[in-house]
Amino acid sequence: MSGRIIDGKHIASIIRESIKQETEKLIEERGIQPGLAVVLVGEDPASQVYVRNKERACQKVGMYSEVHRLPEHTSQSELIQLIERLGRDERIHGILVQLPLPAHIDEKAVIAAIPPAKDVDGFHPVSVGNMVIGDEAFLPCTPAGIIELIKRTGIELAGKHAVVVGRSNIVGKPVSMLLLHEHATVTMCHSRTPDLAAMTRQADVLVVAVGRPEMIKAEHVKPGAVVIDVGVNRLPDGRLVGDVDYDEVAAIAEAITPVPGGVGPMTITMLLKNTLQAALRI
Numbered sequence: 001m002s003g004r005i006i007d008g009k010h011i012a013s014i015i016r017e018s019i020k021q022e023t024e025k026l027i028e029e030r031g032i033q034p035g036l037a038v039v040l041v042g043e044d045p046a047s048q049v050y051v052r053n054k055e056r057a058c059q060k061v062g063m064y065s066e067v068h069r070l071p072e073h074t075s076q077s078e079l080i081q082l083i084e085r086l087g088r089d090e091r092i093h094g095i096l097v098q099l100p101l102p103a104h105i106d107e108k109a110v111i112a113a114i115p116p117a118k119d120v121d122g123f124h125p126v127s128v129g130n131m132v133i134g135d136e137a138f139l140p141c142t143p144a145g146i147i148e149l150i151k152r153t154g155i156e157l158a159g160k161h162a163v164v165v166g167r168s169n170i171v172g173k174p175v176s177m178l179l180l181h182e183h184a185t186v187t188m189c190h191s192r193t194p195d196l197a198a199m200t201r202q203a204d205v206l207v208v209a210v211g212r213p214e215m216i217k218a219e220h221v222k223p224g225a226v227v228i229d230v231g232v233n234r235l236p237d238g239r240l241v242g243d244v245d246y247d248e249v250a251a252i253a254e255a256i257t258p259v260p261g262g263v264g265p266m267t268i269t270m271l272l273k274n275t276l277q278a279a280l281r282i
């Protein structure tokens with residue numbers, strides 16, 4: 001038996017088509033073109049690729065985008081001044097500061113400078129708080145993309161046991177909360193969890209976001225589970241792999257996301273969705 005492949009690229013393209021149509025309508029009817037500003041500090045090669053992909057995705061759906069590339073040595077106050085200027089800029093509906101930032105900059109202080117109404121990453125403490133209490137908020141893009149992927153694949157979450165491996169503020173913690181909102185029973189695991197496999201083998205839905213290449217093996221997975229792989233790991237030989245050993249796990253899972261072509265394309269799609277939403281709200 002080999003499980004279904006959850007085709008994130010295809011599902012993302014369907015959603016992007018409807019975002020494109022709504023964008024055209026907003027321009028036509030109200031003269032508002034959704035605009036995204038992406039801020040990139042430093043020369044990290046992976047970040048450069050992500051930022052270029054985000055810029056291209058905006059253009060494809062008819063949104064305005066601008067990228068601010070700042071040198072590695074930019075000071076925290078210079079960066080915050082730029083964010084405050086973008087916060088006042090009427091052309092800009094969404095602001096995204098690419099993470100990670102250089103070590104001399106306090107990420108929390110920078111995120112706090114983004115007006116919550118333009119926080120399309122959903123990282124501002126106000127957005128996080130609204131998300132946790134279930135109020136309207138910009139949902140963080142990767143967690144929102146994961147839920148959308150599961151729903152559009154026709155997988156029921158209510159009453160299921162979801163196990164999340166990884167507790168980051170950008171994926172593990174928020175996706176656990178969104179799974180809870182979908183009425184799953186949620187277990188959160190991390191690097192200090194003893195006997196990880198004993199926990200993950202209980203999962204009906206297993207979400208892995210730890211950043212360790214191919215660490216989840218067949219022994220970690222209950223036959224028939226749904227496996228969502230959030231990892232994006234570039235190996236020395238250039239191959240891109242997830243946190244899940246795809247070949248082993250695909251053989252026993254009911255459904256599984258590939259890397260690339262799984263969660264990644266959904267992340268950018270949810271960013272476009274949030275940017276459209278930000279423009280619709282004004």
Ligand SMILES: Nc1nc(=O)c2c([nH]1)NC[C@@H]1CN(c3ccc(C(=O)N[C@@H](CCC(=O)O)C(=O)O)cc3)C=[N+]21
Pocket residue numbers: 049050053096097098099100121141142232240259260261262263264265267268
């Ligand atoms: N402020 C901020 N917001 C983010 O959302 C954010 C960030 N910083 N820093 C880095 C991470 C990572 N991330 C990805 C987005 C798309 C793919 C993606 O499209 N991946 C493709 C493959 C891309 C490739 O070939 O390298 C795929 O999985 O099919 C991956 C990773 C967003 N992040």
Ligand SMILES: [Mg+2]
Pocket residue numbers: 229241242243244245246247258259
């Ligand atoms: Mg894999």
